[in-house]
């Protein structure tokens with residue numbers, strides 16, 4: 001719950017630096033804007049009362065500094081002509097110099113903050129939205145984790161709910177993150193975006209934020225591996241009367257117009273959204289890509305438990321057979337819905353879902369597909385079966401007494417040929433592009449990226465001293481970009497940063513301000 005300052009210029013050219021115990025200033029004043037004197041005073045009155053109320057709501061006592069500030073503004077306003085204006089010059093954050101700045105307050109940024117705080121390292125977290133934003137705003141209503149709850153092992157806050165082998169629903173995930181943040185009160189500015197990051201000649205980093213400039217000796221970028229929704233340009237060739245959305249915008253079947261739905265892509269999102277629509281009785285057309293699948297359970301356990309026992313989740317990226325190429329691989333599709341089960345697209349087809357190969361082109365509302373549906377389904381099954389064979393070997397090698405299971409037998413086969421889809425004739429009224437995300441690091445003005453714009457790093461450490469990343473898929477292990485592995489990465493980076501800067505003692509009053517004042 002951070003405080004801030006705002007600098008205003010009165011009609012005589014004098015600038016005044018004003019205090020607010022909350023970021024609420026930004027809802028009432030705009031940098032660069034001039035306000036009629038009376039309007040400015042009214043706004044200042046409102047925002048400082050709101051800020052003070054927030055302090056009272058949290059700590060039981062009004063903020064006397066906010067009221068003192070208001071009295072100063074009111075007194076100053078009396079010295080100026082009633083027809084004059086007041087200009088908001090800039091916003092300033094308190095203590096704009098920090099040892100570490102963490103950019104992003106999702107699970108990775110929070111994990112990082114927790115580990116830095118544990119080590120007594122002075123830092124700040126900037127979060128563009130709110131804690132839990134990605135899960136709250138960019139997942140569909142019936143979303144569940146695909147990974148079991150026991151894999152949620154954020155530092156200092158492992159899942160402790162009643163269903164370790166269950167899969168948290170969207171609202172539970174948001175609450176888990178909110179409760180996590182509340183458990184250790186990270187020094188976080190919510191609603192503050194970092195718009196530029198550059199290295200200064202003295203070695204420190206300069207962060208331009210929507211709350212002013214901040215300087216930090218170390219930076220940890222925690223902005224997620226799934227940043228900007230990616231939609232292929234073939235979307236421009238879909239008739240304009242169809243509704244088109246990205247999977248991150250899908251909420252539920254009822255929010256789509258009546259009629260058939262085309263889902264493009266069979267990564268985890270595409271498969272789960274197709275199932276969600278299918279279960280509501282929608283006519284679903286699904287373009288099947290090359291993503292692999294895995295069985296949910298095998299020989300008496302969740303496959304994740306077997307893989308965990310086999311040490312798969314501890315394998316560092318450089319020991320993986322694909323090495324760093326594994327970072328670009330699609331996730332295996334499976335679901336945590338209703339306690340967890342397989343996703344078998346053949347079963348959906350048997351029940352009436354229309355499956356196609358990869359989308360090739362669109363002409364006058366008629367779609368053409370690659371003739372790769374059979375191959376894509378076969379490959380997904382083959383991967384699933386090969387995971388089972390690996391589990392078999394492990395069970396055998398360890399002499400574990402586990403029930404046996406027959407191999408998977410395909411329940412449906414596609415007909416030969418590629419097929420076409422006339423959208424109008426099939427009654428398709430909406431398209432959901434489940435075609436993934438891309439990164440956008442253009443705001444980072446340091447040369448740490450490869451030809452594809454991916455940050456070059458080893459365990460999150462870049463060649464630019466002091467610049468780190470966390471939360472990237474397979475950053476170090478399978479779980480780096482998930483709930484399960486981010487703790488290990490956060491501890492590793494926090495240890496490294498701590499070793500470089502040591503413990504930074506904060507001024508007691510600053511600590512008090514950050515922890516005790518309202519937002």
Ligand SMILES: Cc1cc2nc3c(=O)[nH]c(=O)nc-3n(C[C@H](O)[C@H](O)[C@H](O)COP(=O)(O)OP(=O)(O)OC[C@H]3O[C@@H](n4cnc5c(N)ncnc54)[C@H](O)[C@@H]3O)c2cc1C
Nearest residue numbers: 104106107108128134145146147193194223224471482483
């Ligand atoms: C559809 C889907 C399903 C998933 N399912 C699972 C699952 O079942 N289990 C699992 O463990 N993982 C899952 N993941 C992977 C992973 O857990 C999530 O992607 C998770 O959100 C990653 O957390 P993060 O903190 O790294 O990034 P995010 O949650 O993306 O957080 C990044 C934060 O940074 C903020 N930000 C971005 N840019 C800036 C900026 N310039 N300045 C300030 N703030 C900024 C954003 O507002 C955001 O809050 C899933 C991912 C997706 C996309």
